[in-house]
Amino acid sequence: TQLLEQSPQFLSIQEGENLTVYCNSSSVFSSLQWYRQEPGEGPVLLVTVVTGGEVKKLKRLTFQFGDARKDSSLHITAAQPGDTGLYLCAGASTNAGKSTFGDGTTLTVKP
Amino acid sequence: GAVVSQHPSRVICKSGTSVKIECRSLDFQATTMFWYRQFPKKSLMLMATSNEGSKATYEQGVEKDKFLINHASLTLSTLTVTSAHPEDSSFYICSAHQVSSYNEQFFGPGTRLTVL
Numbered sequence: 001t002q003l004l005e006q007s008p009q010f011l012s013i014q015e016g017e018n019l020t021v022y023c024n025s026s027s028v029f030s031s032l033q034w035y036r037q038e039p040g041e042g043p044v045l046l047v048t049v050v051t052g053g054e055v056k057k058l059k060r061l062t063f064q065f066g067d068a069r070k071d072s073s074l075h076i077t078a079a080q081p082g083d084t085g086l087y088l089c090a091g092a093s094t095n096a097g098k099s100t101f102g103d104g105t106t107l108t109v110k111p
Numbered sequence: 112g113a114v115v116s117q118h119p120s121r122v123i124c125k126s127g128t129s130v131k132i133e134c135r136s137l138d139f140q141a142t143t144m145f146w147y148r149q150f151p152k153k154s155l156m157l158m159a160t161s162n163e164g165s166k167a168t169y170e171q172g173v174e175k176d177k178f179l180i181n182h183a184s185l186t187l188s189t190l191t192v193t194s195a196h197p198e199d200s201s202f203y204i205c206s207a208h209q210v211s212s213y214n215e216q217f218f219g220p221g222t223r224l225t226v227l
Contacts, residue, residue, distance in 0.1 A: 003160050006154075031213035042117070042218030043155070050213055088154060092214040097114050098145070104154040 003027070005089055006102030008104035014110050016078050024071045030093055032072050034063055037086040037104075079096045079109045112141050113208050117219030124195055125227055131191045134205030140185035141207035145160045149202045150225065161188045165217075193227040 005024045013019055023032070031050045035043035047056050049065035049072060056063045060083075062075040072091075076083055086106050090099040114137040124130050134144055142163050147155040159180050160168045167180035179191040188207075192199055202223055206216035 013219075017204075033213075033215060040202075040221065040223070042115075042206075042220045045215055045217065048213050048215055086152070086154075090214075090216070094214075098143075098157075098160055099216065101155050104152075106152055 003009045004100050004102040006091060006105055008090055008105060009103060010106050010108075012108040012110065014082055019076050019107070020090075021076075021087055021107075022071070023073065023091075025091060025100075026029055026070065027091070027093065027100075028069050029091035030069075032065060032071070032089060032091045033071075033099065034074055035088045035090065037050050037088060038084075038109055043086075060065055069078075076107075079107075081108060081109045081111050084109050113184045113207065113209060113217040115141075115205065115217045115219040117205055117222055117224060119225045120220060121225075122170075123225045127194055128197055129191055129193045130224060131189055131197040132179075132194055132203055132205070134190070134207070134219050136217070138187045139207070139209055140197060141209065142185060143189075143208040144182060144188040145202045145206045145208070146180060146190050147206070149221075155204065160192075192224065195224070197200065197226045200224055200226045 030074040034046045047063045052067045052069045060077045064073045089102040092099040094097040116131045116135045138196040144161040146158045161180050161184045164181045169175045182188040202219040206218045
């Protein structure tokens with residue numbers, strides 16, 4: 001069974017601060033996704049990383065896939081209240097669709 | 112982007128009744144759909160994998176006779192919670208997978224089920 005450990009579980013910061021969320025596993029993934037979910041809604045796909053060492057940027061969000069494709073990180077620069085939500089990482093060892101989800105990081109950005 | 116709808120968004124029912132939740136991929140064909148259950152401030156718990164035209168694959172601990180899944184077309188999957196009880200109250204979310212994607216899942220907006 002593949003496990004994805006996500007940390008921290010909860011994060012409360014002030015607007016303008018930077019933060020990093022980590023997603024770690026002992027398993028190798030063929031791809032890894034990051035999603036963001038707001039209360040009462042479904043998760044929304046932010047990014048997919050597939051190549052070891054890959055770095056992708058989405059405005060103030062920077063996603064990195066580990067060289068061994070076992071871990072990933074999400075870094076947010078100058079966080080804003082609109083970044084508040086549950087961040088989920090998900091990894092899969094094949095492209096058949098089924099993914100393993102991390103436990104999630106609940107981020108609160110205070111104005 | 113790929114759009115997935117889910118209906119109803121909220122449902123309140125009496126204990127012992129059955130509730131059907133629909134999940135539709137609106138602008139793409141989904142050979143595989145997933146059904147999740149989510150508890151407050153927790154991650155997604157996969158219940159079952161639904162493949163078009165075949166029986167669903169249930170995760171360990173999920174009762175197949177209680178949570179009936181039908182995936183009759185490439186754009187529609189349904190989850191029926193049979194003989195619902197208060198402990199079935201939860202947030203149910205479906206997702207659809209595009210064959211050509213890297214395991215990217217596109218989620219519906221979720222259904223809040225409350226069983227009285």
